[in-house]
Amino acid sequence: MLVRIALKRAGWCALLLGLALASPLRAAEKDADPDDAPKAKGVSFLSMTLEDKEAAVDRVEQGKMSKDGANTCVGCHDEEFKFPVFPLFKTKHAVKADPRSPFGQDNAQCEACHGPGNAHAKAKKKDKRSGNIINFGKDAWTPVKDQNEKCLTCHQNHQRIQWKGSSHEFSEVACASCHKIHVAKDPVLDRQAQADVCFTCHANEKAKFQQASHHPVREGKMACSECHNVHGENGSGLMVKASAREKCTSCHAEKRGPFLWEHAPAAEDCGLCHSPHGSNQAALLKKRPPQLCQECHSPLAAHPTVAYDGSKLPNSMFLGAKGCLNCHSAVHGSNHPSGVTQLR
Ligand code: HEC
Ligand code: HEC
Ligand code: HEC
Ligand code: HEC
Ligand code: HEC
Ligand code: HEC
Ligand code: HEC
Ligand code: HEC
Ligand code: HEC
Ligand code: HEC
Structure with missing residues (x-):
């Protein structure tokens, strides 16, 4: 900036000089970039550090309650206000007859959630969002x-x-x-x-x-x-494997067993064969049989004479149509006296 003003004053002689020095000149201009100057605007909550935020939460909590409770708030946050506050009154949170509700008798109403709001109610408009009342959501200033x-x-x-x-x-x-x-x-x-x-x-x-x-x-x-307990379960995630099978069989009761002849993986974890959310194979299967079965069953163990890779016997009943399921249809377990190999 200074450099440019100096050049202007020195007339066109200096302009020539300026052209010759074009690049250092630009560098000088950059140094004086007004964006580097400290901001005149007030510090927005977006730039608050975590300590600032924690301190602000304490200030709110120790502050005074508004004079007239919800009436104070809705004086400004009325039907015209851009954020619609009023639908709250149709919910369980506004049931006056429920002593546990924020609007139950003698309870703090809006301030039961938003914290004491006197300072906020009295603040200048430009300071309303500077951390003087608890706010919610992932973009709010208040730490989660x-x-x-x-x-x-x-x-x-x-x-x-x-x-x-x-x-x-x-x-x-x-x-x-x-x-x-x-x-x-x-x-x-x-x-x-x-x-x-x-x-x-x-x-x-x-x-x-x-x-x-x-x-x-x-x-x-x-x-x-x-299927999920979103508020947490047993301290180890939202759905532990052991209880997943119980969840599945609470709806798919016929797969629960106990069976006379269990199929070990089905007795352990449905997720060994099924992907719970979705799949491009039928029946939510992770893979299509016979590949699914051959993940665990070696081609040499059960039907040693069969070409398990599919290359030699493309129409084999072992591999075509439903593959192994053509014969082993009771893949979840069998109660048939001779169902030991899950053929029925
Ligand atoms: C004098 C008018 C006025 C009163 C009284 C008032 N507010 Fe506000 N409130 C505002 C304005 C203006 C904003 C800022 C809106 C904006 O910038 O978009 C605001 C913002 C808020 C926010 C968001 C704050 C933030 O930091 O993001 C909450 C929450 C809120 N008000 C709740 C309340 C509650 C609860 C009460 C009653 C205790 C109350 N207000 C009383 C005018 C008022
Ligand atoms: C002053 C006490 C109080 C506070 C604070 C409070 N709630 Fe509630 N909440 C209740 C009561 C009472 C009910 C009604 C429970 C019932 O009917 O079984 C309720 C019900 C709910 C429900 C169920 C609503 C429905 O329609 O079934 C949800 C969800 C909920 N609260 C979430 C929240 C969240 C999120 C917060 C914090 C932003 C919060 N509550 C703060 C007292 C409170
Ligand atoms: C049960 C807790 C609860 C009560 C009671 C409650 N609020 Fe809220 N308020 C919230 C939550 C949570 C949000 C965030 C938006 C949402 O989830 O709906 C919010 C958002 C707001 C906002 C928008 C802030 C923004 O970012 O623009 C305002 C304004 C507000 N509340 C005012 C009020 C007023 C006024 C009352 C009383 C009439 C009140 N709230 C009662 C929980 C509550
Ligand atoms: C039929 C029951 C079921 C339903 C419905 C279901 N889930 Fe799941 N979800 C599961 C099981 C079982 C797992 C564990 C998978 C594992 O461990 O491999 C899981 C895992 C997850 C995971 C963790 C993923 C990972 O890779 O670790 C997320 C996230 C998830 N589910 C979200 C959702 C969402 C979102 C929905 C609704 C749109 C949903 N789930 C519906 C059963 C279900
Ligand atoms: C990941 C999303 C998610 C989060 C985060 C979450 N909830 Fe929920 N909440 C749900 C869902 C889904 C339901 C309905 C199914 C259920 O009851 O599990 C629910 C139901 C509720 C209910 C009403 C049903 C009941 O059991 O009384 C209350 C109250 C509630 N939540 C409070 C809270 C509170 C308090 C928090 C924060 C500590 C919270 N929730 C966090 C998704 C969520
Ligand atoms: C605001 C973002 C957010 C929302 C909304 C949300 N989740 Fe999550 N969820 C997460 C984060 C972050 C994790 C932990 C990291 C991960 O596993 O991705 C998580 C993890 C999970 C897990 C895996 C738990 C584990 O132990 O592996 C499940 C299941 C899940 N969420 C289900 C849900 C369901 C169901 C809903 C809707 C009712 C939901 N989430 C809504 C952010 C969210
Ligand atoms: C809340 C009940 C419920 C729970 C829990 C549940 N399911 Fe289901 N399941 C269903 C419904 C409903 C269908 C769809 C039936 C239909 O479309 O006719 C289904 C369908 C299926 C299908 C067949 C899908 C298809 O495309 O043919 C499989 C496989 C399945 N579930 C496995 C599971 C597994 C594994 C779990 C545990 C992770 C589980 N289910 C948990 C209700 C449930
Ligand atoms: C060893 C692999 C395997 C395991 C483990 C397994 N399944 Fe299956 N499941 C299959 C196969 C293969 C099919 C397709 C059957 C067909 O097409 O006839 C199937 C189909 C299903 C179906 C839809 C068709 C039907 O029979 O109703 C449901 C529901 C199902 N399984 C639920 C479960 C549940 C619940 C568990 C856990 C208790 C489980 N599965 C464990 C392999 C398995
Ligand atoms: C996650 C691994 C796994 C998958 C996938 C699997 N199985 Fe099994 N299967 C086992 C185990 C483990 C046994 C028990 C072996 C034993 O007791 O010697 C078994 C037992 C069997 C038996 C009875 C064998 C006997 O001697 O009692 C048959 C038949 C069978 N499986 C067929 C299938 C079919 C068909 C599929 C595909 C739909 C399949 N399996 C998928 C692990 C698996
Ligand atoms: C044409 C019908 C048929 C088809 C298709 C079939 N099996 Fe079998 N499988 C049988 C019969 C029958 C037995 C019982 C043999 C016996 O008792 O000696 C058997 C036995 C088994 C056994 C137990 C072997 C043992 O040592 O006890 C396993 C494991 C097995 N099959 C896996 C599979 C797999 C994996 C597939 C798919 C690649 C498959 N089968 C396809 C008919 C079939």
Whole structure:
């Protein structure tokens, strides 16, 4: 900047000089780039450090409650306000007769979740988003841990007790990343709409459910939460393998057994042969028989005379149509007295 002003004053003589020095001149200009100057604007919450945020949470918690509770808030956050607050009044959170609800008698109403709001209500408009009231969701200034604690003050019951240590807690997923509070019907609690909430983060699973064979989730007949406990389970993930089989057989009871003649893998883990979300093989199979079976059964062990690779006997009943299943149809186990090799 300074360099350019100096050059202007020195007239066209210096302009020639300027051309000759073109590149150092540009370098000098860059050094004086106004973007490098400290910002005049106020510090936005986006640039707050984690310590700033924690300190702000403490300030809010120690602050005063607003004078008239929800009436203070809806004085500004009314029907005209860009974020629709009012549908909340159609939900369980606004049931006045329920003493546990934020709107139960003597409870803190809006501030039960958002924390004391006097400072926020009185703040200048430009400071409304500077960390003076608890906010929710993954883009909010409030650290996820502190957001979730607000919800857990009321929801630390038996269903939620395993939240601590679950994958979603460990990965700092906010309650509010799944739950919408200010809508009449929370989509994640709706079987038809739930999967789309999950797919915002789990794109791989979305692709799986598009495959030819799939559990009817995208048809809206089944929810992810019918297999997964999203709030955590047994402290070791959202669905441990051992309990997965129990989940499967809670719907597919005929596969539960016990069978007179078990097929070892089916007694252990359905996931050894099926991919639970989707597959391009029939019946959610990971591979098509005979390859599926030959993952475990050596070609030499059972039917040693058969060309298991398919190259020599393309029409063999061992390999064609349903392959091994042509004869071994009771692949999940058999109760037939002579079903030892799962032929019936
Ligand atoms: C004097 C008007 C006024 C009052 C009273 C008021 N708010 Fe606000 N509130 C605002 C404005 C303006 C914003 C900023 C909106 C924006 O910038 O998009 C805001 C933002 C918020 C936010 C987002 C804050 C953030 O940091 O992201 C929450 C949550 C909120 N208000 C809740 C409340 C609650 C709860 C109360 C009652 C305790 C309340 N407000 C009272 C005007 C008000
Ligand atoms: C049960 C907890 C809870 C209660 C009670 C509650 N809120 Fe909220 N509020 C939330 C959550 C969670 C969000 C984030 C958006 C969502 O999930 O719907 C939110 C979002 C907001 C926002 C939008 C902030 C933004 O980023 O723009 C405003 C404004 C707000 N609430 C005001 C209120 C007011 C006013 C009341 C009382 C009438 C109230 N809230 C009661 C949980 C609550
Ligand atoms: C002041 C206590 C309180 C706070 C704080 C609170 N809730 Fe609730 N919540 C309740 C009560 C009471 C119910 C109704 C329970 C029932 O009917 O069994 C409820 C119900 C729910 C439901 C089920 C709604 C339905 O339609 O079945 C969800 C989901 C929920 N809360 C999530 C949240 C989240 C997320 C937060 C934090 C943003 C939160 N709650 C904060 C008291 C609270
Ligand atoms: C990964 C998405 C997800 C997250 C994160 C999540 N929830 Fe849920 N929540 C669900 C789903 C799905 C259901 C319905 C199925 C169920 O009950 O398991 C539900 C149901 C609920 C219910 C109502 C049903 C009941 O059992 O009473 C409450 C209350 C609730 N959640 C609170 C919370 C709280 C509090 C948090 C944060 C600590 C949280 N949720 C985090 C997805 C989520
Ligand atoms: C029929 C039961 C079932 C349904 C329905 C289901 N899942 Fe799963 N899901 C499973 C099983 C079983 C596993 C464990 C797979 C494994 O360990 O290989 C799993 C694993 C996962 C994983 C971990 C993936 C990984 O590779 O570790 C995610 C994420 C997941 N499921 C999300 C979802 C979502 C999102 C939905 C709904 C759109 C859903 N699931 C519906 C049974 C189900
Ligand atoms: C805000 C993002 C987000 C949303 C929304 C979300 N998840 Fe997750 N989920 C994660 C993260 C992060 C992990 C841990 C890392 C991973 O395994 O990808 C995870 C892990 C999982 C796992 C694997 C657990 C394990 O132990 O391996 C399952 C199952 C799962 N989520 C199911 C769901 C279901 C069902 C929903 C919808 C009700 C959902 N998630 C919504 C972010 C999310
Ligand atoms: C909540 C009930 C439920 C649970 C739990 C469940 N399923 Fe299913 N399963 C279904 C329904 C419904 C269908 C679809 C039936 C239909 O379309 O006629 C299905 C279909 C299937 C199919 C056949 C798919 C096809 O394309 O023919 C297989 C294989 C299967 N499930 C395996 C499993 C496994 C493995 C698990 C455990 C990870 C499991 N199921 C858990 C309800 C369930
Ligand atoms: C050894 C591999 C294997 C294991 C392990 C296995 N399955 Fe299967 N499953 C198959 C094969 C192969 C088919 C296709 C059968 C056919 O086409 O006739 C099938 C088909 C199914 C079907 C759809 C057709 C039907 O018979 O209703 C369901 C449902 C099913 N399995 C559930 C389960 C459940 C639940 C488990 C765990 C208890 C399980 N499977 C374990 C191989 C297996
Ligand atoms: C994950 C590995 C695995 C897969 C995949 C598998 N099996 Fe098995 N299978 C076993 C084990 C382990 C045994 C028990 C062997 C024993 O007891 O000596 C067994 C036993 C059998 C038996 C009875 C053998 C006997 O001596 O009692 C038959 C028949 C059989 N499997 C057929 C099949 C067919 C058909 C398929 C494909 C649909 C298949 N298996 C897929 C592991 C597998
Ligand atoms: C044409 C019918 C047929 C087909 C197809 C077939 N099997 Fe068999 N399999 C049998 C019969 C019959 C027995 C019982 C033999 C006996 O008891 O000695 C048997 C026995 C077995 C055994 C137990 C062997 C033992 O040592 O006890 C295994 C394992 C087996 N088959 C695996 C397979 C696999 C894997 C395939 C697919 C590649 C397959 N079978 C295809 C008829 C068939």
